[in-house]
Amino acid sequence: MHSNRKFNFARSANKFLLISAIITVIGIVATGFLGLNYGIDFSAGTSMDITSKKPIDDVKIGEFLDGENIGTYSLTVSNSDNRASVRFKDALTQEQERKLKADYHAQFDPEASFEVNVVDPEIAQEQQRSALIGMAIACIGIVLYVSIRFEWRFAIAAVLSLVYDAFFVIAIFSIFQLEVNLPFILAVLTIIGYSINDTVVIFDRIRENLRFAKIKTPEDYDDLVNKSIWQTLARSINTVITVLIAAVCLFIFGSVSIKLFSLAMIVGLASGAYSSIFIASQIWLYFKKKQPIKKIPAKAATNP
Known part of the structure; x- marks a missing residue:
């Protein structure tokens, strides 16, 4: 189903999920101790x-x-x-x-x-509250969209990968005490939109291949996911490189006011490409392999 010379993403799922979990724990600890350096948009x-x-x-x-x-x-x-x-x-x-x-x-x-x-402080608190509500509504909308278009396993995988993307950017800004303001929130929402688009492309290919696959063992799911990732990998890499070039140019040549926005975009775009390939599809694979495999009836297996 795939070339042995190609890297097997699915068989290495546990390694990538462990690395992602370690990065998340480090980010939680750093954010908990250091906090965020709020700009005047959120701290007056x-x-x-x-x-x-x-x-x-x-x-x-x-x-x-x-x-x-x-x-x-x-x-x-x-x-x-x-x-x-x-x-x-x-x-x-x-x-x-x-x-x-x-x-x-x-x-x-x-x-x-x-x-x-x-x-003033009241406006700062209101903007902080509105930003959190906006991000929550975006995540809920994504869950509903992916659940309707695909299934609940895809939705859970997509949301967990998006949470990783958003939190990764937040952790970087916390560790280096970079200013968090409204443009930062816009950058995070843009990253979420980009990441879910990349994830849906891979999910769509997984669903398409699943329609014609003959799944007999859990390992067949590994092969299916690995094949789907390789079929969309060139598209994912080309897309992220194109957008990254624009973000890097904004960071280098843009004014001071948009440098942190551009930096958040650069970090988030790289994280989004990683999570779509190494987190979202692997989480779906984990849940799918927990599902009992339907045995193909003998007649259906022998007759075309």
Whole structure:
């Protein structure tokens, strides 16, 4: 049913599921201890993007912000387009915002422009709640879609692989304390959509091959899954490489505001390709092999 020279994905299912479980446990522990570095979208505060016609020195602007005594902040400077992004932990008052702008104009660039976004705690909690609800609705919709189109075993396998994809990206952002904001949530939802599309392609081929397969032993299911993965592998690899090229270009050449979005996409796309091949189909295989094999009647086995 398959060439012996080809790698057997199904026979190596336990190894990949064990590796995935270990990665998940490490991610849970890391997230539990380190937590997430919420941006102002989810933790309140003020974001200020400064665009200048003159080069921005990160050391000098850091000293300037320290002298303003506005509290804790994070600073990112892009010298390529003379932009600086400042994230203040606390929401600035109108007087603090006015003074900071006036002082910057006086010390650095009178023509500098500012884009300010202030989020109070109530709005931050509401956005955090809405993001969680949106992700939950997306997962429920995927379960219903896959259950109707395929069967419950496919649905469980798909959801577990999607949870792995989303949690893998979250764990990476937790370990490296990267900022989690609304673009991050958009990236996770995009990754979920991409991953389920890739998974459904493999599931569709498994279902098609299952229609014509003569299953006599559990090992026949291994061969069927392995054959289905190899039949869709080129398509999966080509798709993920194409999308990854676009995501990497956004990360390298994009502005500061979309770099973390692009990074989340890169990590999630790689994880989605992995989970579709090594997790989703293997979980379905595990459940399917638990099902008793229907014996083919003697007449049906001998007559065409």
